[in-house]
Amino acid sequence: MTSGGETIAVSVLFFARARELAGTTGATLALRAPATVGDARAALTETYPALGKYLDSCRLAVDQEFSAMDRPLEDGSELAIIPPVSGG
Amino acid sequence: MRRVVSSPIDEQAAVRRVAHTGAGAVVTFAGTVRDHNRGRTVVAIEYHAYEEMASREIEQIEAEAVQRWPGIEILILHRIGRLELGEVCVFLVVAAAHRKEGFEALRFAIDTLKQRVPIWKKEIYSDGVAWIEGS
Numbered sequence: 001m002t003s004g005g006e007t008i009a010v011s012v013l014f015f016a017r018a019r020e021l022a023g024t025t026g027a028t029l030a031l032r033a034p035a036t037v038g039d040a041r042a043a044l045t046e047t048y049p050a051l052g053k054y055l056d057s058c059r060l061a062v063d064q065e066f067s068a069m070d071r072p073l074e075d076g077s078e079l080a081i082i083p084p085v086s087g088g
Numbered sequence: 089m090r091r092v093v094s095s096p097i098d099e100q101a102a103v104r105r106v107a108h109t110g111a112g113a114v115v116t117f118a119g120t121v122r123d124h125n126r127g128r129t130v131v132a133i134e135y136h137a138y139e140e141m142a143s144r145e146i147e148q149i150e151a152e153a154v155q156r157w158p159g160i161e162i163l164i165l166h167r168i169g170r171l172e173l174g175e176v177c178v179f180l181v182v183a184a185a186h187r188k189e190g191f192e193a194l195r196f197a198i199d200t201l202k203q204r205v206p207i208w209k210k211e212i213y214s215d216g217v218a219w220i221e222g223s
Contacts, residue, residue: 015138016208017219057221064141066204080138080206084221087135087142087166087207088119088178088198 006033008075010040018058018081021050031073037062038069040079051081058083091146092139092207094169097179106161111183115190117198119178121171125220128213135168135177138206142166145205153182153197157189164197166207177209 010029014022029043037060044051059066061080062073073079089105099118107114121133146164153162161183171177180197184190202223209220 013138015206016136016210017221020219061138061141061206064138064144080141082138082206083208083219085202085204085206086209086220086223087137087205088202088223 007031008033008035008073008077010035010073010075010077010079012040012044013078013080015081016083018051018054018083021054022048022081023050029079033075035073036069037067037071037073037079040073041069044081054083055081089163091143091164092137092166092168094167097165097167097176099176099179099181102163102165102179102181106163106181106183108161108183110159111161111185113182113184113187113190115182115184115187115194117178117180117194118176119198121173121175121177123173125211128211128218130173130211131214132170132172132212133177134170134210134212135166136208136210137166137168139168141206146201149197149200149205152200153193156196157184157193160184160189160193162193162197164201166201166205168207170212 007030013026059082150162165179182190182194
């Protein structure tokens, strides 16, 4: 397993209203390994307080797949914040 | 063929791509930009997408439809960017041996697209804008 103090870098992508609330299209998040989607979500709430509760209505995708909170993240993973979709 | 496009959808080309002589039914659906929603007057809609994932989800929905209704051919196209009233935002075509599975597969595909393909509309009104969430 990973040694203490090691960190991973995750690219975060914001879309639609989440993008407006975060005030940016994307960011790099440094997380202490091992990290899950849930850990990333908690870090996002701290870094972007305006996103706050809005994250509750969003789904999260890792490397373009909808993912559960316990999914592990790796260095270089792409994490997308997906507000309720409204295509069509 | 790209499933998420930023130029007008070529409906005839889409139909030609799936139609085949084993199909006795070619069913299409076009979603268009409507001039009203939830009591407000809409002047245009901006469609935004997480393009790579949207394409991937659309292709997955096509594969699921083929698995459920073997023998059909299906193509789903979604346009993004700013669309004016009446323009086609989404176009689906299913070619099936018989109309029953054609209609069923088409209904499944558009309903599933609306649940999980990462595309969002921002409605433009005469006096403001709003993100639409859920459908």
